[in-house]
Structures are given as C-alpha cells and as structure tokens.
Amino acid sequence: MRQFEILRNDEGMRLDRYLKKILPEAGLSLLYKSIRKKNIVVNKKKVTQEYILQKGDIVSIFFSEETFKKFEGEKKKKKRGHYPKIILETEDVLIMEKPAGILSHGAGGKFERNIVDDMITYLIDKGDYVPRIEKTFTPSICNRLDRNTSGLIIGAKTAVGLREVNRMIREGKLEKYYVTICEGELKKEEKIVSRIGKNEEKNRVFAHEEGKDSVGIYKPLEYQKPYTLVEVNLITGRTHQIRYQLSSIGHPVLGDQKYGKNRGKNPYGVNHQLLHSYKLVFPKIEGSLKELSEKVIVSEPKGELERVWKEISKGK
Structure with missing residues (x-):
C-alpha cells in the first residue's frame, strides 16, 4: 500500500486522471474497479472516479509493490548538466x-x-x-x-x-515582440493576416484557405540598404509565422534557408534565420502570477543578429 498527499500542482484534478498520471500502465477499467472495491480511497473514504482532489487530500492505493512497479512503467532519467x-x-x-x-x-x-x-x-x-x-x-x-x-x-x-x-x-493578453532583419526596405508598419497550413513531412508552412488564422504586426525600426531592422508584434504564434509572412510580402528574413531568396545566401555568412524574441508585456494580473502584473521583460539582441546589424550599419 502507498499513500500520496495532494499538493498544489494536483489540486482540482479528477481522481481518475490523477491515477492515470501516477500509474500510466494501468487500465481505466481496473482503476474504476479498484475505486468501487475501496482498494483506492481518499482520506480513508470511498469516493467516485469523478472526485475532484483538494490540496491536502490523502490518496491511499492498496496495491502490492509488484503491482505498483508494473503500472508505473519505466521512468526516463533526466540528463544533468546545464542551467538556463x-x-x-x-x-x-x-x-x-x-x-x-x-x-x-x-x-x-x-x-x-x-x-x-x-x-x-x-x-x-x-x-x-x-x-x-x-x-x-x-x-x-x-x-x-x-x-x-x-x-x-x-x-x-x-x-x-x-x-x-x-x-x-490563448486570450491574446500576453504581448510578444520579436526583432529580425529582413531583406529589402519595409517602408511602413504592416499588419499581415494569413491563413497558414503546414506540411508536417517537410516542416514547412504555406497559404491554405482552411489553415489557421495568423496575425502579426511588422514595424520597420531602421533601414540600411539593402536590409531593414524590424520589430514584430506576434498576435498569434503559428509555426514559422514570422518567416512565412515576411517572405509572403517580398521581405524574407535574412539568412532564412527555408523561406528566403536563394536559400538564404548572404554576404554575412549567416545560414539560419536571424530572429530574436526580445520583449514580453504582461497584462494587469490579480491573484495567481500577480508578481508579473504589467511587467515588461526585455532581452536585447545578441550574437549573430547584433553582429550582422552592426556590420550592415557600417556599410560592410
């Protein structure tokens, strides 16, 4: 027999869903039968599989250790090493x-x-x-x-x-901004609305009438012939959205081998898209996550994007 205390991350979950997470190899019919026969109880009382777990509840499971090992399955070990x-x-x-x-x-x-x-x-x-x-x-x-x-x-x-x-x-309340370098001169701010489908085999997106709505606002920050430094307010977050949308208006991202011109070839030796998620703007928040209320988090571009734009600005 084992007992499990319900902690903050588990409260609000149905009992059957909780059981499937800790015993992923156990069939639902077996779990339901065990609940009915009181081999699984909450706070020493019989409950139904629909019971909503509360913080502090004690779930008791009257299985043998051999049964636990069978139903828990093998757990993958995490590799240790780097910190973010x-x-x-x-x-x-x-x-x-x-x-x-x-x-x-x-x-x-x-x-x-x-x-x-x-x-x-x-x-x-x-x-x-x-x-x-x-x-x-x-x-x-x-x-x-x-x-x-x-x-x-x-x-x-x-x-x-x-x-x-x-x-x-999901509700569009968290603002996400990116910065990139695109080919050509983007003369004015543009709101691009597309319907985008995806070819999973080629990992490439394309225009499709029945695709997902994709919206982004593209604002030129600086033009240095023949490239533009662009700020993107990503309203939706579709796969390859920024790369596809800028390419669709004739301004592919510098270095982009998938959606760029001439497979992304350029004089700066960049062989991948120069794209940086640089700003998050949180809405006013009350209750959970209130520490993030109206916070603006910024990460200035570094690495190749910073290097390349400096070279472009100097006319190299």
Whole structure:
C-alpha cells in the first residue's frame, strides 16, 4: 500500500486522471474497479472516479509493490548538466533566455541539450522540483522557439503557472515582440493576416484557405540598404509565422534557408534565420502570477543578429 498527499500542482484534478498520471500502465477499467472495491480511497473514504482532489487530500492505493512497479512503467532519467540563463523568477514561472542553436524541448530519439531539461535540472538542484514527490506535474515551457530563434522563453514551475500563462497567450493578453532583419526596405508598419497550413513531412508552412488564422504586426525600426531592422508584434504564434509572412510580402528574413531568396545566401555568412524574441508585456494580473502584473521583460539582441546589424550599419 502507498499513500500520496495532494499538493498544489494536483489540486482540482479528477481522481481518475490523477491515477492515470501516477500509474500510466494501468487500465481505466481496473482503476474504476479498484475505486468501487475501496482498494483506492481518499482520506480513508470511498469516493467516485469523478472526485475532484483538494490540496491536502490523502490518496491511499492498496496495491502490492509488484503491482505498483508494473503500472508505473519505466521512468526516463533526466540528463544533468546545464542551467538556463534566467531573466526573472517567481514562485510559479521562470523567464529564460534561449540561445540560438538550442532546442526548446527534446525532439525524441538521440538526446540533445534543450531548454526544458536545463530548466528541470536547475529546479531539481534548487529543490523547487522533486520528481519523487510530484507525481503528476513536470515543469514545462509555455511558448516554443525554433532551434535557431533566440530570446525570451517562459517556463512554468507549477501547474498554476502553466495554466495561467497558457490562458493569457490563448486570450491574446500576453504581448510578444520579436526583432529580425529582413531583406529589402519595409517602408511602413504592416499588419499581415494569413491563413497558414503546414506540411508536417517537410516542416514547412504555406497559404491554405482552411489553415489557421495568423496575425502579426511588422514595424520597420531602421533601414540600411539593402536590409531593414524590424520589430514584430506576434498576435498569434503559428509555426514559422514570422518567416512565412515576411517572405509572403517580398521581405524574407535574412539568412532564412527555408523561406528566403536563394536559400538564404548572404554576404554575412549567416545560414539560419536571424530572429530574436526580445520583449514580453504582461497584462494587469490579480491573484495567481500577480508578481508579473504589467511587467515588461526585455532581452536585447545578441550574437549573430547584433553582429550582422552592426556590420550592415557600417556599410560592410
């Protein structure tokens, strides 16, 4: 028999969903039968599978250790090593800076360094995340950046953080700004509205009548022939949206081999898109995540984007 105390990240979850997270190999029919026969109880009382767990509840499961091992399945060990660069940290959220060339999260197969694993390593070592205690929640990211896109990325330390940030993004209340260099002169601010579909096999997006609505506001900051430094207010967050939309109006992102002209060839030796997530503007927040209320988080462009724009400005 084992007992599990319901912590903050688990409250509000249905009992059957909680059980499936801690015993992923167990069938629902077996779990339901165990609940009916009082082999699984909450606070020593019989409940139904629809019971909503509360913080402090004690879930008792009267299974043998052999059965637990069978239903828990194999747990993957996290690789240890790097910490992310942290810009701001609260009880529920981490705002980090991702370098270009690093994945946002694991891609399966061979292990590669990624921001999610870096974040989990940091939280384990700090003591904010203890996998053997947290049975149903694993820290994760709320916004994803392509491998070669750098800048601000939001990590959720808790289920509350994940839920609330995702809600803000879904409702369009969290403003996300990027900076990039595009080919040619973008003469005025443009709001681009597209319907975008995706070819999963080629990992490429295209115009499609039944695709997802995609909206971005593109504002020229400075023009140095033949390139423009551009600020992007990303209203939606579709795959490759900025790269596709700028290319669709004849101003592909410098270095972009997928949507650029001549497969992104340029005199600056850049072989990937120069794109940086540089600013997050949070709305007024009350209650959970109030520490982020009306916060403006900025990460100035670094690395190749900074280098290339300096060279362009000097006429090199």
